[in-house]
Amino acid sequence: MNKIISLLCLLVFSIANLLAQTEEFAEELFENYPDFKEDKITERRIKHELIISLIEDLKAEAELEIMKVGESIEGRSLNLISLGNGDTDVFLWSQMHGDESTATMAIFDILNFFNSDEFEAEKKEMLSNLRIHFLPMLNPDGAEKFTRRNSLGIDVNRDALRLQSPEAKTLKRVRDSLEADFGFNLHDQSKYYNAERTEKPATISFLSPAYNYEKDINKVRGNAMKVIVKMNQVLQQFAPGQVGRYNDDFEPRAFGDNIQKWGTSTILIESGGYPDDPEKQEIRKLNFVSIITALHSIATGNFKDSGISEYEKIPNNDRMLFDLKLTGLGYDLNGKTYTLDLGINQFENDLKGNLDFYYSGRIVDQGDLSTSFAYEELDASGLKLEFGKIYPDMVNSKEELDKLDTSDLLKKGYAYIKAGEALLQQDYAEFPLNLVSIEFKLNENLRPGKDANFFLAKNGDIKYAVINGFLSDLDNPEQEIKNALILK
Incomplete structure (x- = not known):
């Protein structure tokens, strides 16, 4: 033995x-x-x-x-x-x-x-x-x-x-x-x-x-x-x-x-x-x-x-991961406030020649997402979703874009800028707000499959922007939106 x-x-x-x-x-x-x-x-x-x-x-x-x-x-x-x-x-x-x-x-x-x-x-x-x-x-x-x-x-x-x-x-x-x-x-x-x-x-x-x-x-x-x-x-x-x-x-x-x-x-x-x-x-x-x-x-x-x-x-x-998950978010619909979690993914779109890409962020699920996880997560309890607005002035050139105070625009709830035809010829916007045509209509319908562009506010004061699926803490300018979209 x-x-x-x-x-x-x-x-x-x-x-x-x-x-x-x-x-x-x-x-x-x-x-x-x-x-x-x-x-x-x-x-x-x-x-x-x-x-x-x-x-x-x-x-x-x-x-x-x-x-x-x-x-x-x-x-x-x-x-x-x-x-x-x-x-x-x-x-x-x-x-x-x-x-x-x-x-x-x-x-x-x-x-x-x-x-x-x-x-x-x-x-x-x-x-x-x-x-x-x-x-x-x-x-x-x-x-x-x-x-x-x-x-x-x-x-x-x-x-x-x-x-x-x-x-x-x-x-x-x-x-x-x-x-x-x-x-x-x-x-x-x-x-x-x-x-x-x-x-x-x-x-x-x-x-x-x-x-x-x-x-x-x-x-x-x-x-x-x-x-x-x-x-x-x-x-x-x-x-x-x-x-x-x-x-x-x-x-x-x-x-x-x-x-x-x-x-x-x-x-x-x-x-x-x-x-x-x-x-x-x-x-x-x-x-x-x-x-x-x-x-x-x-x-x-x-x-x-x-x-x-x-x-x-x-x-x-x-397969229970998102790029971004927001939990406990307040969402107003027909006079009532509901609590939702949102799962958002940032999808890659290949550019011509297939050597580079840009992102398009979309909501892929909403509701009770307590069994899901994410690379980035925010507890949005106490925050309410506000849909983004269109900046009222038309912008026709990159020089005009560069003069805009994007931080101020985001804090005021602008997610879209009306752009001239020359700016709309790009594949995507190298800018932290989406560029849109005159004919563009706002989406105020929160559904899976929709573009992820909205704001999170507390008592009417905007705290976070979600632009093209990227979360930006408006009190922390170091966080970057990798790209926005051209929407016609």
Whole structure:
């Protein structure tokens, strides 16, 4: 009995020691990330042309093998980048959806890590045990327009059975040729997902996809779950409580489910939201750290010590987040005052060329929102909603706009300025009030789907402005409205 107890104590000590080593490695990666960040990528809206230039830069690295493995519908190349000499093949592909680029950015950071002179011991362990393959930007035609679907108008992630698109055919052919042991299916999800029943955004969500309707767990799927447990442990160091788990209902058309069924332990990673990170640069860093530590875990085999039960403890993904939530707001209607909560989101609208965007803020829900959360929340108890007014004077030029005292206008309840035709030709207003045409009619109907432009007042004194979904404390001029709208 004493011998058994001693062995169990030794096992527990060994597991604790391995966990500590993993956490230390992750901490060092996190701290040294600026050394590896690919500085040619600073924003999410990246194009195939940039990816090709980065791949060209990598061709000078002797340790890398680069191969064109296919083309998109519009003739853009699909490229596989491989390194390492091990017997275990790991295949990572990104941007199957053209507007989901966080992991594409992280892949080039990871390649910079492997091409650096740092972490030699850890890299040697990985590269001697693994053969690692990256296929960045699987859907370059979608990326060109920063849209989800490919040029055929289909979701490539629902083309695993028919294989109608060349992008899907390439993914299937590469997976089969590698017979990869592990696969990382790299995506982005909405920033409005949260970890179930918490106010924390699901900054990273995981899934070990089911390979049948029964959701059976065989060794292949179980290994993916164990790797996810390791990744979750690492992420809790840097984004505690901000990890979610996707629903695992079987989708027979999806690549993740089928690649799991074909024998590759498949880890789905979804990059969601993070406060004040519209270009997902912090989430990019979390991808970098968690993927490298996952590769190290596979190389050393220490993922095998993880329990599948720990995977099942990761909170489910929920979708109960707003950008802005106002609670307990007074709203007058037909002579009576009602108490409402408002949920407001700031939606992105791509500009011409799909390299930049502007925001349009809308009310998306109202009523009792006590089970919801938000990136920004204001207790509006004691405040009443007042709809914005139109400034009475016409403004015809930017010079005239610049002369206006916007702080004073907001405090007086003006949300709109009548603008001349020249000012109305822009996509949006680089100004803290909305610019409107002479024909514009005020909206005084509080409903989901309506623009979010109104004021919050106490005893007739305006305290806050909500312009295009952005909350501005009128006693705090440092708070900025990122943009307003052109409304005709």
